[in-house]
Amino acid sequence: MVSDAESAPVSAKPPVTLREVAAAAGVSVATASKALNGQGRMTAETRERIRETARRLGFRPNSLAQSLLRKRSFTVGLLTNDTYGRFSLPLMAGVSDALVDKGVSVFLCNVEDDQRLGQLHVEAMLDKRVDGIVATGKRIDRHLPVDLSNLRIPVVYAFTQPDPGAVGLVSDDAGGARLAVEQFLRLGRRRIAHVSGPASFAVVHARAGAYRDVLTENGLPAAEPLLGAWSEGWGHDAVAKLFGKAGREGWPDAVFCGNDQIARGVIDALRERGISVPEDVGVIGFDNWEIVAEATRPPLTSIDMNLASLGREAGLALLSLVDGQPAAPGIRKLPCRLVVRQSCGSPPQ
Amino acid sequence: MVSDAESAPVSAKPPVTLREVAAAAGVSVATASKALNGQGRMTAETRERIRETARRLGFRPNSLAQSLLRKRSFTVGLLTNDTYGRFSLPLMAGVSDALVDKGVSVFLCNVEDDQRLGQLHVEAMLDKRVDGIVATGKRIDRHLPVDLSNLRIPVVYAFTQPDPGAVGLVSDDAGGARLAVEQFLRLGRRRIAHVSGPASFAVVHARAGAYRDVLTENGLPAAEPLLGAWSEGWGHDAVAKLFGKAGREGWPDAVFCGNDQIARGVIDALRERGISVPEDVGVIGFDNWEIVAEATRPPLTSIDMNLASLGREAGLALLSLVDGQPAAPGIRKLPCRLVVRQSCGSPPQ
DNA sequence: CCGCTTTGAGAAAACCTTTTCCCAAATGGT
DNA sequence: ACCATTTGGGAAAAGGTTTTCTCAAAGCGG
Incomplete structure (x- = not known):
C-alpha cells in the first residue's frame, strides 16, 4: 500500500x-x-x-512574471485548419523548431473550418498575450475562418491566403512545376502531358501555367492539362484518356502530375496497360509525400514544397516583426525542390 | 506610398x-x-x-496577471515525437479541442527523438508554468526522449509508453483485432490469415494474440501470423506466401492486416493474381487511414483507433489531475471501432 | 584633511489582477 | 433615539520579476 x-x-x-x-x-x-x-x-x-x-x-x-513586466510573453499562436492533412504537420514542426531555440513557445490552435472555434482560439491567444500569430491552412488560396486584420499584434500567413497588406509565405508552385518539366526535357522527353487537380484550386493554374511556359519556351507543344480530382482514381482515368487512343506515336512519353496520389494512379494504370515506367513513360508527382512516393512502383520522383523550411521562415519572419523590424508586406514565394527517385528515368548518356 | x-x-x-x-x-x-x-x-x-x-x-x-496570482496558467504542454505521422495529428487536435472550451491552451512541443530538444521544451514549459503535460508518441511501446517522472506537475501519457505509476491512455489493440476477426466470422469466413508488421512492435503481438484467441474460441485453426514490415511491399510479398502454393482449397478466404498499407499491398497483389476482393477473399486493415482506405479498390474496411477521442480523453484526464482529483494510475485502453467499407463483403443473407 | 567621483548594493515602483480586510453609511429593531 | 446588523464599496497586499532611483562608503586629487 x-x-x-x-x-x-x-x-x-x-x-x-x-x-x-x-x-x-x-x-x-x-x-x-x-x-x-x-x-x-x-x-x-x-x-x-x-x-x-x-x-x-x-x-x-517565473516566465509569467517576466512577461507581465516586459510586455512580451515569448509565446506565439499557430492557427491551422488542416487537422488531418499532411501539409500542416511539417509546417507546424518547422515553426516550432525555429522558435524553440529563441525561447519562444507555440500555442497550437486547431480551428477546423469553424468560425466559432476560430474566434475562441484567437481570443484565448490575445488574452494570453501572445507576441504574434502564424496562420496556416491546407490551401494556399483560401482564408482561414477568422479575421486577423486588426489585431494589434503581428501576423504571418504561411501556406494560406493572407489578408491584403499582410506578410505571406507560400511555396513557389510555378517554380516547382518548372523543375519537373525541365527535368523531363533534360531527360530527352518531348511529349509531356499534365494531369492535375480541380480547376477551383489556384495551384492548379499556377502549375499548369508554368508547364505551358516551359514547353513553349522550348518550342514544344503543350497539350491541354487534364484537370480532375486530387485522387488516384483520377490518375487512372486520365491514363485512359491519354493512352486510350490507338497509335502509339500519339502517346505522351512523360506525365507531370499535380500531386503524388494522381501520380500513383497514373503509374498503376500504366502498369496495368503494360506500359513501363520509366522506360516508356516518365512520371513526376508533386508534394513529395514520402509514404506515397516511396510505395509506388517504381518509387516516385516528386516536387517537394519544403514545408518545414516554409514553417521555419514563417516563424523567423514573425519574430522579426515582433522585434519591431518592418517587413515588406506581400506574398513571398519559397522555392520547391526536385526529389529524384526512379519514375522519371536516367539522363541519356 | x-x-x-x-x-x-x-x-x-x-x-x-x-x-x-x-x-x-x-x-x-x-x-x-x-x-x-x-x-x-x-x-x-x-x-x-x-x-x-x-x-x-x-x-x-490579462491572463498573465491572473495566472501569476492564481498559480494556474490555463496552459498545458503537448509533447510529441511524431512529426510526420498520421497518428499524432488527430490526437493533438483531440487534446486541443477538449481543452479550448475550458479556456486552456496547448503548447506544441515537437521533440523528434532528440534528447536535447526534449530537455529544451520541457524546461520552456516549466518556465511558462504549464499546469500539466500530455505526452504523446508514434509508438505505444516506446518512451519519449525526455524524463517526466519528477515534475511537480501532472503528466498524462497518450499513445506512448507511460512511466511507471503514471496515467496512460492507449488504444485497445487487442479489442480492435477482435472486431476485425469477429466481423470475418460473422460474414462466414473461416480460413482467416493475419499479416502484420515487425515483431519489435508491441501492438503486433497484441493484435496477433487477439487474432489467435478469437479463432480458437470459435474452434477454428489460427495460422501463424506473417510478420514483416509496415509497408505495401510486404503486403505484396505476404500474398505470394499465402497464395503461392498450388491448391486453391488451402488458400485463406480472409486476410486481417496489421495496418492499412499492408492491406493495400495485399489487395493490389490479389487483384494482380486475379483473385477478387471481397468475393474470394475479404480484407480488413488497421488504422483507418482514410486517404489510403478510400483509395484502395475496393475501399478498405479498417479498424479505427479513435485517436481524436483518445486525445480528448487525455486532455480531460489531465485537467482533472490538475484540479487535484486523484486518478488511478496505470494504462487505460480505449476501444477501437470497425469502419465497414467494401473490402470484406456483405453478411450472408 | 576636504570636496568630488566612482563603486556596490538596496528600496521601491511598476506590470495587472484578485482577494482579504476594513470602514462608513444605511437599515432595522426596540 | 440607540445599538446591532447589513450593505456598498475602497485600501492594500499578494504574486515574481525588472528597472530606476537613491544612498552610503570608498577612492582620489589637491
Missing part, C-alpha cells in the same frame, strides 16, 4: 523564487536579479556567489 | 486594463474586478454599469 504522502497530489513544493535565492545569498532581490541577468554593477565575487546559489537551489525565473 | 503612420509597427495602443475600466466607471479596481467576476456585494446597478463600461472599452483581463 502506497502511503498517502506519496500518492498525494503531484504538486510538491512550489518552485523556488528569486526572493529565496536572494535571501540565501544574503542580498536583496534587486541585486540578485541583476546578478543573474548580467546587469548592474557589483563585485565579480558577489555576482558569482548569487549565481552559484541560484544554481544550487535550481532557480528558474 | 503608404504613410509612415500606417506602416509603423503593428502595435497600436496597448490593451485596456482593469484600472482604466474602473476609472471610466468611477469605481475602484477592486470593485471593478468583483463586478466582472460576479464576486463581492454591490448594487445591481453598479455591477451592470461596470460591466457595460468594460464591454464598451473592449476590456479583456
